[in-house]
Amino acid sequence: MKNKKAYIIFTRIPTPNKCKTRLTPTYTGQEASALQADLLADLLVSVAKLPEKGIDILLAYSDEQEPTQFLASLPDYVTAFPQQGSNIGMRMANAFAEAFHRGYQQVVLTGSDLPQLTAATICQSFELLKEIVIGPSVDGGYYLIGAQQGIDLTPLFTAEIDWGHSTVLRETLRQVTGHDVQLLPAQVDVDVPTDLTTVKQQLDSHNQRLHQWFKEEQK
Template structure:
């Protein structure tokens, strides 16, 4: 497998939710039921983490799971003891991402990437590309087909990227790019990926799961 450049203090943060039936993937409950939606959340998180772990076997990258629901003990029992865990805390998505980035940069991380678990096409090669691009620019974004983004990478905290964004809408990516341009941030972009949020998106996961 391709090795990452030997750059110190790279940090990947995974945003996910403990797969408690009835409280996760709620837009998929009509199609899958409470248990089925929670099972999908569990499988997609494990799939994303498996891609991240392919990097950490060859590179000095720290991995943190920012979770909602459950507890640190439940998360450790589920995903293992080799990761850092912290509750996402209160606030909208922007506030929660800001909190995680603030902590990471306060701990002297030099390149920080945040990803979710909703885009099963996110693989280790895309993560490698993101880290490589982040060495030459200030912002890396992975656009989601629905108008959001599945990955954001930064080398320093840029609060403006997380304020007054209409999270959960089709304008998230475009507004983030617009803000970055106003701030004259050097930016790079990754391949667009489909996420799995609604019943009609399930085919995306089924295609990945079949090949996985």
């Protein structure tokens, strides 16, 4: 560890029929898996310079398949570790705990399915972070959450929140009313086919792999 700030990418290993399943049957399991891989690849390129700005990049991966090949494909500026926990809340809680255990003082976590996410957004999240920072997603959830060391998010992640529903952000904000919470601008995370329709109209220069994915789908 050379920096005091950590950005965690929380991701599934791209695997047909085990990731982005809400995109089916509009897209096949193979197409959805390829999309997952391309979104992650674009994100890794986009945030590659963060360590130079004092932000280390960690990646917490889940257990869709044996990870050796996936880990070998990651850039050398990424430190990877497996997710631990029986549900997404506990897995996020444990990812934060892992980063704080490694000595980081500020930690921000996002998913990997965020075409609009750039290094500038991650830097902004750390600039805003006093106790907790949250990036709302347009579907009523959130795409980013961050905390200062000493802020225990475990009660939030273990609360009775309907993960994946449009009330996630509202329920989350209710859980953290006693803290200084800063909000980022909203972004789209790709969960369902209509999300792809939205982001296709807003592709930027950092979306090279996603742009290619759309081209392949048109053939």
